[in-house]
Amino acid sequence: MDITATNLVKSFKDNHVLRGLNLEIREGKITVIIGGSGSGKSVLLKLLIGLLPPDAGAILVNGQDITKLSELALYPVRRQFGMIFQTGGLLNSLTVGENVALGLREHRLVPPDQISQIVHEKLALVNLADKENEMPANLSGGMKKRVSIARALTLNPRVILYDEPTAGLDPPMAENIDSLILNLNQQFGVTSVIVTHDMISAFKLAHMVNMLHDGKIVASGSPAEFRESHEPIIHDFIKRK
Ligand SMILES: Nc1ncnc2c1ncn2[C@@H]1O[C@H](COP(=O)(O)OP(=O)(O)OP(=O)(O)O)[C@@H](O)[C@H]1O
Numbered sequence: 413m414d415i416t417a418t419n420l421v422k423s424f425k426d427n428h429v430l431r432g433l434n435l436e437i438r439e440g441k442i443t444v445i446i447g448g449s450g451s452g453k454s455v456l457l458k459l460l461i462g463l464l465p466p467d468a469g470a471i472l473v474n475g476q477d478i479t480k481l482s483e484l485a486l487y488p489v490r491r492q493f494g495m496i497f498q499t500g501g502l503l504n505s506l507t508v509g510e511n512v513a514l515g516l517r518e519h520r521l522v523p524p525d526q527i528s529q530i531v532h533e534k535l536a537l538v539n540l541a542d543k544e545n546e547m548p549a550n551l552s553g554g555m556k557k558r559v560s561i562a563r564a565l566t567l568n569p570r571v572i573l574y575d576e577p578t579a580g581l582d583p584p585m586a587e588n589i590d591s592l593i594l595n596l597n598q599q600f601g602v603t604s605v606i607v608t609h610d611m612i613s614a615f616k617l618a619h620m621v622n623m624l625h626d627g628k629i630v631a632s633g634s635p636a637e638f639r640e641s642h643e644p645i646i647h648d649f650i651k652r653k
């Protein structure tokens with residue numbers, strides 16, 4: 413799915429988070445968004461998936477402005493999106509398998525007797541077939557991220573938005589998540605949007621990198637263009653990593 417955001421504005425009282433932001437997300441590509449803490453990356457993802465309304469601007473999803481849609485009309489669009497939240501978003505009182513089944517139960521897209529089959533299949537895709545009956549508390553951080561990816565996959569999304577998928581993971585586990593994201597993109601053509609602080613993973617995965625600063629995308633280019641940039645803002649951000 414192609415997504416184009418134009419002139420997005422979003423404030424919380426006098427906190428002007430997005431100030432006329434433009435962003436292009438291309439079908440089948442991996443788009444990475446980088447930017448400092450508190451710059452508005454998570455807010456931007458929530459706008460893109462229609463979880464928060466912008467104050468102004470348009471978000472075209474395959475040409476249709478989703479900011480103009482009613483909650484009901486937004487529903488079939490949102491169903492094509494998967495979101496991996498920054499905090500994982502697993503319910504600790506449910507098993508891994510029950511967590512993965514949540515979206516399927518909520519959306520009632522498949523008969524109940526098919527749910528467990530789909531749960532097995534998606535857990536196998538993220539290499540956690542043997543953890544279905546575990547409680548989330550017994551999993552490592554990377555495993556929890558993978559469970560949350562498996563949960564997003566149950567609805568066969570065309571777009572997946574990942575908020576800091578490798579944050580807090582050791583390098584091998586981060587690499588493991590990167591491979592999974594790349595695999596889903598290459599094998600199933602999932603359009604992917606990744607918010608990250610992890611420049612190694614940004615440069616490895618991205619077709620296009622976008623830098624969010626002062627409420628706007630101030631730079632957009634290939635990983636090579638970013639690496640070679642002499643723009644102070646980009647240079648300083650990358651150098652610190
Ligand atoms: N629901 C909300 N209500 C009020 N303010 C909010 C809300 N969500 C986010 N903010 C504010 O918007 C700003 C941007 O927050 P956001 O979570 O998007 O930052 P971020 O770039 O994702 O940061 P980090 O890298 O630390 O995750 C912050 O100042 C935050 O306090």
Ligand SMILES: [Mg+2]
Nearest residue numbers: 453454498575
């Ligand atoms: Mg965030």
